[in-house]
Amino acid sequence: MRFEALGRLAVTDDAGRPYGMGSLRQRQLLAVLLCRPGRSASNEMLLDALWGGRPPPSAWQNLRTYVYRVRQTIGRDRIRYAAPDYTLAVQPGEVDVDRFEEMAARGRRAWADGDAGAAAEQLAAALGCWRGEPYSGLDDGIDEPPAPVRIESTRLTELRLAVLEDRLAADLVLGRHHDLVPELTTLVEAHPLRERLRGQLMLALHRSGRTSEALSVFRTGRRMLVEELGIDPGPELCDIEREILAGSPAPEQVPVTAGGSASGAGESPAGTGIRPGGRAPGWWGQCQLPGDIIDFTGRRTELRALDELLRRPPDQSPTICVLHGMGGVGKTRLAVHAAHRHLHADRYPDGQLYVDLRGVTADQQPADPSDVLESFLRQLGVPGQLIPGDPGARSAMFRSHLVERRVLVLLDNAATEDQVLPLLPAGRYCAVLVTSRRNLSLEGAVSLHVDVFPEADAVEFLAVNAGGARVAAEPDAAAEIVRLCGHLPIAVALAAHRLRARPAWQLRDLLARMRNRHRILDELVAGSRAVQDVVDLSYRALSPAQQRVFRLLGAHPGTDATARSMAAAADLDARTAEDLLESLLDEHLLVQTTPDRYRMHDLVRAYARHLVDTREPGERRSVTLGRLLRYYRRTATLARQALDPHLHPVFEPPGDDGDATGTFHDRDDALRWFHAERAAMVAAIHAGADSGEDRVTWQLSAVLLSFFYLSKHWDDWLDTHRVGLLAAERVGDLAGQARLQMGLGVAYDDLGRFDDAVAHHETAAALFRRTSDRRGEAWNLNNLGVVYDNLGRFPEAADRYQAALELFRDLGDPKGQGLCLNNLGDVHRQQGRHDRAEDCLRRALDAQRGCADREAQRITFGTFGDLYRDLGRTAQAAAAYRDALEICVEFDDRWRADQLRRHLKALDAGENDASP
Template identity: 40%
Template sequence: MSIVAVEGMAGVGKTRFAVHAAHRLAADYPDGQFYLDLHGFSAGSTPAAPGAVLETMLRRLGVPASAIPESVDDRSTLLRDRLADRRVLLVLDNAADEAQVSPLLPAASGCLVIVTSRRALAMDGACVIVLDVFSPAEARELLTGLLGPDRVAAEPASVEELAGRCGHLPLAVAVAGRRLRGRPAWRVAHLLARLSDPDRGLAEFTVGARGVEDVFALSYRALPAARQRLFRLLGVHLGDDVTAALAAALVGDDPADAERDLEALLDEHLVQQVRPGRHELHDLLRRYAARQVAATPDEAAAARRRLVDWYVATADGATRLIRRFPLPPVGRVPEPVAPVPGFGDEEAALRWLDAEFANLRAAIHGAADLPAWRNAVVLVHLLQPYLVRRGQVDDALATLRAAAEAARGLDDPVAEAYTLTALGQAHDTAGRTDRSLELLRDALERHVRLGQAVGEATTRHHLAMVFRRLGRHRDAIAEYRRAVVLFRAAGDGQWEASALSGLSVDLHLAGRDEEALAQALRALSLQRVVGGPGLARVENNVGLLHARLGRHAEAVPYALRALAWQRRTGSRPGQANALANLAFSYARTGRPTEAVRAAAEAVEIARDLGPDLRAKTWNTLGEAHRSAGDHAAALRCHREALDIATRIGEAEEQARARAGIDDASVPAGT
């Protein structure tokens, strides 16, 4: 006997697949083909009892009622005896579990049994086929068959979007297609508009008595109460996927229990496993879960608060390992109900942040009540060091805008001022100087009015960076000096070291090199005392100043130490900066090949980072190519840098690019 188990989520086409296969194979089983619906998941009926199914099969095989024994075991033995010398194909559709199927299996080697189920069935020796949803091409083919090629060709984009809204689930695609077929006056775009209406929801995926929601309901109602609760609470989660730890936060349970329930939902094909330990719902099942939890609004609100509390607490633990500066006074980290994972080192913390960022972003943007607003503000500020480390400028801007709106909703002027400061800095990183100045000046006025000395100092620090971009080095120096005084008075060594380091750069750009180096060394001495991830940046600046003073042999060790630290911590902007500075010194110490290699890596890393860093790395690559004698490549690089720097108003990089273009245009020695 051969057994094929066909599994998959509700609506994926298991029955159609099994019946189609049986028709194709019928000639190989001349002694009969049997189809039996076991009603494992059927509306208005309970799973068929094995004894009753055996009686039906035995009667079809010609056994008189009087000869059919009473017990299930005896009936099963009789079935196997009757099929012993026959080649029979048996389709057992819609099985509830292994216990229902086992007594129905023949023993004859010439028989084939195809079993379909929404559950993963553990049957020895079975070949398991797990059906997936349609590919986009398969969904389009079905819709073309239902609607006709002309109607599909008239709205190709809408047809593709409709398949996507169906999650490419065969049942949903078929129902949507039949709904349109029965309504020739409807355009596909009209059905899409109806599907977007939250009041209609899954009801649009219904034709006659056949509906996607009803099919999902059969699986949901078959679950034990605890797993029903977990499934519907997954509808609260706005992110992409779910771990056991996150599920535990949703339900307020132990992660081990949550993992067991998630695995059970996986066996029921109500969730999918995208990678080990991470599960997600099909789009339509997510909508169904959200619909179920919407019926219990208090339960949904409590789960959402538990989830966001857990995210804030876990993000605090993860970013604590990479934060250079303390969390500003925008709110407190809550005590979560569910356990928070620990992180042994920065690498583990960054792995978690990388894996969870899409979910964290969804939690921020999905905040809908006052407690969630407070958590959203705190979470955004906790994530800024990570976003800076990874160079995710657009995400920094989007999340900070959400935090500023939430702070206004909370009527918290301190949180709003600190958020505007961070938002101004993010705009500066994105090269949007005018907007950055506007936000930072607004934030500065608020901090001064509120008596927030550290907030004022932080804002002045960021203003100085904008002035540097504009070539206003005197203004930058003045702001850095004010910030240093305020940070020192507040006893904040981390920020003071950062301000001293920034001051040193602008002193150099103003032509005050010896004073610049003295301030940079002060910053390095202080940073070594306070420790933390800021050390790499300060080391980098000290090396850069040595290089700008022509002391390239001294500059290289600083740049190498900074690069090693930034590689260890995973800071992409830090790596790009250190590599550019290293290439700058290599080019001037007779090491052109190493200069080109380092600068090219810097350009690659900075490709999707801030425009000022992209301009810097392109300029450095141009200088490296020129040191190697490749003037054509140098010219191309400097022109790329000039284009970027001109768009963002970066005065220093524009000057470097123009000088490089002039130098690269004429081969050396002519």
């Protein structure tokens, strides 16, 4: 389990799947316990924190309810009570705050030991724990978060800045001043009175040869301190100014040893790897590269990888790197900038060649390699009459001219391997950078995937191009703008251009326009440049079959899809659909984060949806959506049956579902499918309701109840059931209404909204009676009994359980009988009727064994354990808990297995772990 507070408060399992934390008060309770010293708080402290010193009369009971609900979600033993304190029990490494502080401490120890490289790495890793403002999402727009949380948030925010300053200090020692200037510029604009950041910016500028700018930064800071605080800069900042004025520290980069420590020795000529004899006369030494990007931003990881590659000692073959990624991601900018860095370092003194191969260029065919070779040879000084006409001979001449030279070749915008291969030099001193929208397979080449910016780099890029002050003034709007741009560099650049062209606009003015999904591509235009044109070039190069699947994926209601779901939507077999999706992945029009799941970049999706709106008739779109909904309905039905083979169908299988697609090996296989497809099915339910597919919409919503009951995705549970209920009402399907009313009742009971739960169950009861659905009526009565049980209204709970039991007996349903008998037994236990409880539980176990319902037996064994524990019959309690634990292990139910192990541990220690 993971507790995440460095951003929006969240609790996840070890695989990163979030637990639904329920109401605002429940989240606030968890946050207060999480941020307190020792993670403990008294009753009085919690009441004061949750209600700001003004608790309502029901506050004590409400607090117990919140504790109960949070325990239900994260585990009963996670919140322990020892009067008068509640304590949140966590294990080492489970809280991101702890991990952040531990890594920061390791980084500072490395710094103290003189290892700047390790310090920078550890401090950067610590900062990587952050996802946003600490403990966010704990206010309701009216009241602030609890006071202890606000205090802790302030502490963490200040600590993060201090760790960030330490990381910047380490990077400066490592000679990364060129890369740090944009980041420090943005930080100083955001924190103008923070003197350490200002001093670091001065050092980075000075060491980058921008001394006058460094001194200007000092003067601006001094003026602000005097005007706003009435004080002069501190001695550390003044010392940096004096050292710059005195010419120290030196503007040149400080070389760094392999261990990461600064070295006073310069690089020896022998260490450069330059061929003895220096440069040749004539062309040699000329640079054909496009101009460098002065305000280049981000890409620190990629630049480090390219630097290491281009600096490595000569091998038997040239150094080759293929930079691949989607259109507009900045491959050319990165390659050109990396090439210039090594031009300045004089690593390729014999020259730099460049060509645009026009692999994806509007209204132009890809460049012919033979023509490129002729151009290269002429640039190398070969007279035209000596250049052979045969392409193979030209390639051989090109290789021979570069065999003993240190030349960097940049092949931009390549289409295929066949286009690139003739242009590769053979000399071991040469290096080749290739950019392409496809990951070209070239022997011996290093593949570097250029992805969209991380959010911080995207915001920095926006600040550099639109103005740091504007971005610093509206950080939330800036973050949302780059998010709507999908962090795609060309989109962020076009957004920045719009802001520069309209100085009267604030960021929120552009943001308001970009929030319109149908107009976002129209907003990202500047002159002849547009995001839409970048994607259109790739789309036009596709085959008709690829184009169709591309459009249909854009029409998919979810954010991602599988080969099977797309096969259903496109009416293809799964293998053909997978081949087409993989081919789109090769073209970087799709992204694959996990095997068999494909998604589009947000702006690529916007383009695809535009194509759907303009090129797919409405009738065809409806047919496609209908096929997709039916696929989800039939597959979810199979997955539900795999979760529990004893369950009866929610509805009669329709005749239009065709053959079942795929099977599930076991319960875990079905659960994995549900988790993977949850978001897509929620989106499909909404799309179905909007398009008039009401019957399949309510049926899919109802089928999901079993999964939601296990996974506790309460928001999706309520959302889909409400949408499904409206769909069932529109078609007048009383059976569907009954199922969905019952599902809402179960959800509200889970959330502790018991009055709402009772209302929905009562409505469902009337509908089940009207439709003569006795099985549905029985399950609904049992579920209503659970609500009354949770309310402590045990006689009413027992009445509902008994009525449900009689219906299940009439139906000959042993699963239902076993569940009701277990629930009756637990009610009797809680009322102190131990003999009656034991009798009910024995009969429950008999029924469950009779139908081989192993999972239900786990529940009853657990209830037996609770009963025997209450009676002080420790040996029998332990035996019952062990029987339940064995089944949990069998079903890989780790959460309940841990709970049972805690019960057993408490019994061994002679404790009663029944919490208040």
